[in-house]
Amino acid sequence: MGDEVVLLDFHLSMFGIRVRIALAEKGVKYEYKEEDIVNTKSALLLQMNPIHKKIPVLIHNGKPICESLIIVEYIDEVWKDKNPLLPTDSYQRAQARFWADFVDNEVHEVAKKIWTGKVGEHEKEKEKLIFNLKKLEEVLGDKPYFGGDTFGFLDIALIPFLKWFSTYEAVGNMKLDYPKLIEWGRRCLERESVSKFLSDEKEVYDFVLMYRKKIGVD
């Protein structure tokens, strides 16, 4: 019997998009299940991720794997016959994991304070986000991809955020300066595994406006 793969996800989730890109890069077939994370989470999600109760969750032959970066590494290890995502060199792997963690804690968490917070209240976070994106541009340097000549793990970790940057700017009333990342993003979007899943900027913006109203900041 072949692999049974199910993905519990939310179409706009930058974390879920990471997993969808990795599965597409590996050519893995799976059943996609959209979760209504804003209102009612399914019993399956609560059963498969009882600790965080969050998406994405990959269910492989009935066994759940949680946390997007862990899921991407799992996919890379299980379906290792094509498109390796992590570098083979241990030091390069460690660097890729370090900067992917940076994306989660220094880009996403900082930006989330801006788009879920009252307008004008997060000047510190705005400065930090600008600084942190500049750091990522330095890591990219003049390479086509973060891992060098091939699209890989750290590209997958960051690319889903590309279509959230304009919302960060609009809600935060700020200007992000990241020309090299824009160029890199255009390069990544040439891959069908990316262009197929990256959210639409207006859809992201409309979702954030709805979410801000729901949590009462607008």
Ligand SMILES: N[C@@H](CCC(=O)N[C@@H](CSO)C(=O)NCC(=O)O)C(=O)O
């Ligand atoms: N560290 C985790 C974050 C997942 C997450 O925040 N998922 C969100 C949707 S995307 O913003 C989620 O499931 N939120 C529901 C909730 O917070 O209850 C990962 O990398 O998978």
